[in-house]
Amino acid sequence: MSLQTDFKAPNNEFKTRVKESFDNQPLMDFLGAKLKIIEPGFCEIHLPYRFELTQQHGFFHAGMIGTIADNCGGYAAFSLMPADASVLTVEYKINLLSPGDGELIIGRGKVKKAGKTLTVCAVDVFVLKNGIEKLCATAQMTVMTMHGRADKQKS
Amino acid sequence: MSLQTDFKAPNNEFKTRVKESFDNQPLMDFLGAKLKIIEPGFCEIHLPYRFELTQQHGFFHAGMIGTIADNCGGYAAFSLMPADASVLTVEYKINLLSPGDGELIIGRGKVKKAGKTLTVCAVDVFVLKNGIEKLCATAQMTVMTMHGRADKQKS
Amino acid sequence: MSLQTDFKAPNNEFKTRVKESFDNQPLMDFLGAKLKIIEPGFCEIHLPYRFELTQQHGFFHAGMIGTIADNCGGYAAFSLMPADASVLTVEYKINLLSPGDGELIIGRGKVKKAGKTLTVCAVDVFVLKNGIEKLCATAQMTVMTMHGRADKQKS
Amino acid sequence: MSLQTDFKAPNNEFKTRVKESFDNQPLMDFLGAKLKIIEPGFCEIHLPYRFELTQQHGFFHAGMIGTIADNCGGYAAFSLMPADASVLTVEYKINLLSPGDGELIIGRGKVKKAGKTLTVCAVDVFVLKNGIEKLCATAQMTVMTMHGRADKQKS
Numbered sequence: 001m002s003l004q005t006d007f008k009a010p011n012n013e014f015k016t017r018v019k020e021s022f023d024n025q026p027l028m029d030f031l032g033a034k035l036k037i038i039e040p041g042f043c044e045i046h047l048p049y050r051f052e053l054t055q056q057h058g059f060f061h062a063g064m065i066g067t068i069a070d071n072c073g074g075y076a077a078f079s080l081m082p083a084d085a086s087v088l089t090v091e092y093k094i095n096l097l098s099p100g101d102g103e104l105i106i107g108r109g110k111v112k113k114a115g116k117t118l119t120v121c122a123v124d125v126f127v128l129k130n131g132i133e134k135l136c137a138t139a140q141m142t143v144m145t146m147h148g149r150a151d152k153q154k155s
Numbered sequence: 156m157s158l159q160t161d162f163k164a165p166n167n168e169f170k171t172r173v174k175e176s177f178d179n180q181p182l183m184d185f186l187g188a189k190l191k192i193i194e195p196g197f198c199e200i201h202l203p204y205r206f207e208l209t210q211q212h213g214f215f216h217a218g219m220i221g222t223i224a225d226n227c228g229g230y231a232a233f234s235l236m237p238a239d240a241s242v243l244t245v246e247y248k249i250n251l252l253s254p255g256d257g258e259l260i261i262g263r264g265k266v267k268k269a270g271k272t273l274t275v276c277a278v279d280v281f282v283l284k285n286g287i288e289k290l291c292a293t294a295q296m297t298v299m300t301m302h303g304r305a306d307k308q309k310s
Numbered sequence: 311m312s313l314q315t316d317f318k319a320p321n322n323e324f325k326t327r328v329k330e331s332f333d334n335q336p337l338m339d340f341l342g343a344k345l346k347i348i349e350p351g352f353c354e355i356h357l358p359y360r361f362e363l364t365q366q367h368g369f370f371h372a373g374m375i376g377t378i379a380d381n382c383g384g385y386a387a388f389s390l391m392p393a394d395a396s397v398l399t400v401e402y403k404i405n406l407l408s409p410g411d412g413e414l415i416i417g418r419g420k421v422k423k424a425g426k427t428l429t430v431c432a433v434d435v436f437v438l439k440n441g442i443e444k445l446c447a448t449a450q451m452t453v454m455t456m457h458g459r460a461d462k463q464k465s
Numbered sequence: 466m467s468l469q470t471d472f473k474a475p476n477n478e479f480k481t482r483v484k485e486s487f488d489n490q491p492l493m494d495f496l497g498a499k500l501k502i503i504e505p506g507f508c509e510i511h512l513p514y515r516f517e518l519t520q521q522h523g524f525f526h527a528g529m530i531g532t533i534a535d536n537c538g539g540y541a542a543f544s545l546m547p548a549d550a551s552v553l554t555v556e557y558k559i560n561l562l563s564p565g566d567g568e569l570i571i572g573r574g575k576v577k578k579a580g581k582t583l584t585v586c587a588v589d590v591f592v593l594k595n596g597i598e599k600l601c602a603t604a605q606m607t608v609m610t611m612h613g614r615a616d617k618q619k620s
Binding site: 331334335336337339340361362363364365366367371372373374376377378380381384396398399400401402403404405406461 | 486489490491492494495516517518519520521522526527528529531532533535536551553554555556557558559560561616
Binding site: 245246248272273297299 | 555556558582583585607609
C-alpha cells in the first residue's frame with residue numbers, strides 16, 4: 001500500500017485537525033499508540049508491544065488490531081473532511097490473517113471512495129518482527145461525515 | 156437476546172476453560188473487563204467506564220466496543236469446543252449504532268451456527284446509562300476451532 | 311426470527327410502496343422471486359428452486375442467497391421510510407452457513423436500528439427441503455435513506 | 466488493481482479447472498457472465514448489461530454486483546488450490562460505492578492471503594460506461610479450501 005493517494009485535502013489545516021483529534025482520544029495515550037503519518041486520504045498509526053495489550057498466547061489482542069484499524073480508517077477519512085465536520089465510524093469488517101506476533105503494530109488506512117456523507121476506507125495492519133513487516137489484518141470500513149459538528153472533545 | 160441457547164457444551168469444564176482463557180488475556184485486566192456469564196454458546200462481558208477508554212467526545216472508543224464484541228463472540232464459540240482445541244477469530248464485522256455514552260459496556264455473544272471448523276456468532280453490545288441499557292453496536296463474526304492445540308498462554 | 315417488530319410505519323402506503331418498488335425490479339421477475347410479507351421493519355421474500363439459479367454442485371448459488379438477503383434488508387428498511395424517500399444499500403456482510411440445498415429460499419429481513427440517514431438490518435436466509443427450514447445464511451447490512459428522491463423506476 | 470500477483474499455482478491445470486467449474490455453474494450462463502482472465506490468485510469476470518439484471522432505477526441490481534464479486538474472489542482463491550480440493554465461500558462483505566450504471570460490470574478478485582484452510586480475497590467491481598471504468602463496489606471475502614473433495618457438478 002503506497003502513500004500516494006488521488007485526494008486533495010479540502011483545507012490546509014487537515015494535519016493539525018487530525019493530530020488534535022488523535023491527541024484528544026485518551027485511549028490512544030493509554031495504549032501507547034502514535035500517529036505517524038497523515039496525508040490526504042491516508043493515515044498511519046503505530047502501536048508498540050506491551051504485555052498489557054496481549055491475549056492468552058502472548059500476541060497482540062485482536063481488539064488492539066481492530067482499534068488501530070478503526071482509527072487509521074477514521075482519520076484517513078477525516079483528513080478529507082471540511083473544517084466544520086466531525087467523523088463517525090459507521091461500521092467495519094476486519095479479517096485477521098496472521099497472529100499479531102511482534103514488537104510493533106503498524107496500521108495504514110487509505111480512502112477508497114470519499115462521498116459527501118459516506119467514505120469507504122481500506123486498512124491494512126502489519127506486525128513488525130525482527131525488522132520484517134508481515135500483514136496481520138485487513139479491514140474495510142464505512143465512515144460518516146457529520147457536517148456542522150466540529151470535532152471537539154466534550155468539556 | 157436471551158441467555159437460552161440450543162447448544163450443549165461438549166465437556167463439563169467449559170466454564171473453567173473459558174474463565175482461564177479470559178484470565179490469561181492481559182488486555183482484559185488492563186482495560187478492567189469482567190467475564191460475567193458463560194453458558195453453552197453464550198458469553199457476556201462487562202467493561203466499566205474509565206476516562207482512559209474514551210475517544211475525543213468522551214464516549215467509549217469504538218475500538219473498546221469492538222474488543223468486547225470480539226471476546227464475547229470468541230468465548231461463546233469456545234464454550235462449545237472440545238478440550239484439546241483453542242479458538243481463533245477469523246473475522247468480524249461490527250456496526251456502531253449509537254455512541255458508547257454511559258457507565259458500562261455490556262457485550263453479549265451468541266453462537267448462531269457451530270460447525271466442525273468454523274463457528275458463526277452474533278454479538279450485541281449495549282451501553283448502560285442511568286440504569287437503562289441501549290444497544291450501541293451489533294456484530295457478526297467467524298471463529299475457527301484449532302483442533303489439537305489446547306488454549307494455553309505462551310510461557 | 312419473529313414477525314413482530316417494535317416499529318411503526320411512517321405512512322399508510324408502506325405496503326403499496328414496497329410492492330411497487332419490488333415489482334419495478336426486473337431482476338426479481340427474471341429470477342422468479344416473490345415478495346411474501348411486508349410489515350413495519352420486516353420483509354420476507356421467497357425464491358423457488360430453478361436449475362438456472364444453481365452453482366457447480368447443484369445448490370442455490372451464493373449470489374442468489376446474497377441477492378435475496380440484500381432485498382429483504384433493503385425493503386425492511388424501506389417500509390419505515392417517508393414517502394418522498396428512496397432506499398440505497400450501503401453495504402452488507404453475509405455468512406454462508408449451509409449449502410443452499412432445497413426447493414425454496416426464504417429470506418427474512420428485520421430492521422435492528424432505524425436512524426435518520428442510516429438503517430441497520432439483520433437478515434436470515436433459510437432453505438426449505440422436504441418441508442423443513444434450515445438456516446443457510448445470515449447477513450448484517452447498512453441501508454441509506456435518500457430523502458427527497460422518491461423511489462421510481464427510470465423512465 | 467494490477468494483474469500481477471505473488472502467487473504460483475500449485476498445478477498446471479488451474480486454468481482448466483477454474484474454467485470447468487465456472488462452466489458448471491448454470492447461473493453464470495443464465496445471467497450471461499463471462500470468465501475473462503484467470504491467473505494465479507487473480508480472476509476477472511464480466512457481466513454485460515441486460516434489462517433483466519436491473520433494479521427499480523434501471524441500474525445493475527446490487528445482487529448482481531455481489532454475485533460477480535463472490536465468483537471473482539472464489540475463483541481467484543480456487544486457482545491456488547490443489548487438484549483434489551473444492552472451494553466454498555465462507556462469507557463476504559461488500560460496499561456499494563456508485564450505482565451500477567453502464568453497459569458492463571467488470572469484477573476483479575485477488576487473493577490477499579492464501580492459508581491452508583482459509584483464503585482471504587479483495588475484489589473490486591467496476592462498471593463500464595462510454596468506455597470509462599468506474600469503481601462501483603469493493604468487497605472483502607473469506608473462502609475455504611475443502612480438501613479431498615474435487616469440485617464437480619452434482620450428477
